[in-house]
Amino acid sequence: MERIYLDNNATTIVDPKVKDAMEPFFSQMYGNPNSLHNFGIEIRPYMRIALDRLYAGINAKESDDIVINSCATEGNNTVIKGVYYEVIRNTGKNGIVTTQVEHPCVINSCKFLETLGVKVIYLPVNSEGIVDADILREHIHPDRTALVSIMWANNETGLVFPIHELATLCREKGILFHTDAVQAIGKVEVDVQDVPVDFLTFSAHKFHGPKGVGSLFMREGVNIPPLLHGGEQMGGKRAGTVNTAGLIGMGYAMELAIQHLKYENTEVRRLRDKLEDAILSIRDVLVIGRRELRTPNTILAAFKGVEGEALIWDLNQRGIATSTGSACASESLEPNPTFVAMHISSELAHTGIRLSLSRFTTEEEVDLTILAIRNTVERLRSISMKNRSARSGDTQRLERKSKGNM
């Protein structure tokens, strides 16, 4: 069966070009880049090229650091725990401000610091699903806040947060600002000279690079201790032999992501919009978040009367991979925290499914998906009792809110 992959916010296909570029670094140029001999020497120019591509990709200065690590989870842990050791333990600042919709690696790192006495504020999102500058302004204070950590774009909704405004606000108050840019790279322009962030993290596998490698950008002059202690790799900022093949793959994946940024915002967006329009033509459907505020590849849709896990199970039977925030699909049976934070009613919190495209998604795949969704929603609604208009021909629709409380 042909398979269709629409779960690109979870991970992406490694671009075959990226894979080819990595190939020589497994069995030919396998030296340790820290070695003095030729096996080490021959690796370093390639590492430099990869770093150049990463620096160019986010427009970092030569004097800034981009520390290569294993993933954004590691980078986020490094920042949050590093700020604890460097700032919170040494100054009177005892507060971290983050949001209720961050990735678990940020939320759970903060929860861990709470056990050590750190005061953490988890900001809610507004009715549009966005963390706005007004609420941040109310909760930060130069004497108390050691760090603000807010994601660039949300993984569930695709909503892009006003990072420029948020980071500028923190810069003005002299507060360190971190952003998890995992869902932003390759989808929106990320320029660290334009946006005054102090820390920025991402993973290669979200933009067609390999899994197990990521980056932590640290602006010049910002100092935190390493999370992993050991050798002198990465200038002592992250010990452990560098994943050379991974770094080379990530560098090339970044260059390709930047090259395709326009394509992502025209072609991928067009396909996403086509899929979204088709979904909205089904009755009693809600798509979360205004289209123009989202990354160009993401749709979070709720089909009234259709439980999320049942829907993605059905789509999977038809060869289509999607994901759900439905409580029934989680270990704990608890609804997705992003849904809860967005005040989405409990019924809708059980009906949300996420479709995320990539530059590898084809028009044919989108057309097949549209058909499959129509059929599967119809099938599941015929089973569902929460389908008040199925038989009566009632055409009343849920208001398709472009914003507001869901």
Next chain:
Amino acid sequence: MAKSDLIGGALWEQYSSKVNERMSNPSYMGDITEEEAKKLGGKLIVADYGAEVCGDAIRLYWIVDPKTDKILASRYKTFGCGTAIASSDVMAEMCVGRTVDEALKITNLDVERALRDDENKSAIPPQKMHCSVMAYDVIKKAASLYKGVDVTSLEEEDIVCECARVPLRTIKEVIRLNDLKTVEEITNFTKAGAFCKSCVQPGGHEKRRYYLVDILNEVRQEMENEKVAKGLETKDFSLMNLIQKHKSVEQVLNEKVRPSLLKEGGNLEVVDMKEQDGMQ
């Protein structure tokens, strides 16, 4: 933690092929109309049940022969995950041909067992057991409608863990008989708390009337009190522990000494007790 826990996300791989089959091709799904009921000469029962926290809901349709109480036809509609659909489908099938009282004996455990491929292997992963409970609750609702009685009158006893259907009485018994000291031990003995974990302590997936932590505390306290009381009964002061000795001294003071002191406007208080040889 163990090797098997290192790779997560195995939810769907744990569904039996019968669960998969029922999800793809549910055969008892649908509704029943008054006309159909008339045609079969039975009474139409339509029962709704919803698990609020889950957002899951089910509507069960029965045609019941009023002379024999036999369920002639059974269908359902459900809003729920795949496991809920599969459970509902098997449940509806199991109702057909039984009397209402017989149907009342069907539990979520029977439904889960019917979905197994291998009788020794669970049909669904532990946390999804919760999704099958709805199938049991709606039968009770339908039966109460048919009998015209309140649904609570059909509750045989207080159920602490709905997933594993463990009643309060059983839990209290195993704690006493086996001198259990932890909730994990209760779970190992009874399976209560092994599935959705709502009944372990407050703050879980669903609000419950009873929690294992409270029951354990309560029974342990009872057992402790009984021990003390037993100690008092022995009247052999030298065999008592310090608390029992203290209590028995207090008891003697209360019965023999304090009343006369109070009469004179006085009182006394035991400040401390020290054990010395020969104290009796």
